[in-house]
Amino acid sequence: MLVIGIAGGTGSGKTTVVNQIINEIPNQDVTVISQDSYYRETDSLAIEERTKINFDHPRAIDFDLLVKHLSQLRKGKTVLQPVYSFAMHNRTKDTIKTHPSKVLIVEGILILTNKELRDMMDIKVFVHADSDERLIRRLKRDIAERGRDMDEVLQRYQNTLKPMHEQFIEPMKEYADIIIPNNKYNTVAIDIVRTIINERL
Ligand SMILES: Nc1ncnc2c1ncn2[C@@H]1O[C@H](COP(=O)(O)OP(=O)(O)O)[C@@H](O)[C@H]1O
């Protein structure tokens, strides 16, 4: 199994890059795990309290479960990947049966902050886009897809996203084997990653 980690700030284009990479790999040969599925449960908190959580700090992620699932998949076992609701700021009651395969992609803003996870990755990729570009993308996406409004996104960006990005995400470039510049769609970089995958399989 080839384990590829894809990190980068919010709105940098990680999900888009993952979809471009897996586009030409047969479905049965690739598994994707998203760090977003592993946000901690917030069952005991009222919705108002959940909105105050700092979702860009590593402590917001249940890394124990993520590490456990990744190591089970590496051992050829199937896992039940949680399903996360951005509207409820919580995991839903659903899970997705996630099977091991030849290529396993782990994607998320904070995945490179965890040493155990890093050590399980064969290739570490960091997707870079400038902060103004990421803010514009995040604003559009969160309003269109995640039930947020402009004030919420801008406030969260200033109070949380920007400082957390500078403290926890940007420094993770140090661990990356490949940095993809993604201010514009970067088909050359995607082709390079695909070639590496094909060579290693
Ligand atoms: N290179 C790019 N140029 C322009 N828009 C992009 C690019 N990559 C992604 N996007 C758009 O930006 C938004 C955020 O991208 P996404 O892949 O969800 O980022 P991430 O997973 O890093 O948060 C999406 O609406 C996506 O279509």
Ligand SMILES: Nc1ccn([C@@H]2O[C@H](COP(=O)(O)O)[C@@H](O)[C@H]2O)c(=O)n1
């Ligand atoms: N309830 C939540 C949980 C997380 N977020 C934000 O999601 C971002 C990470 O996802 P990307 O797809 O953008 O990488 C992160 O920056 C959190 O602030 C949220 O808005 N609500």
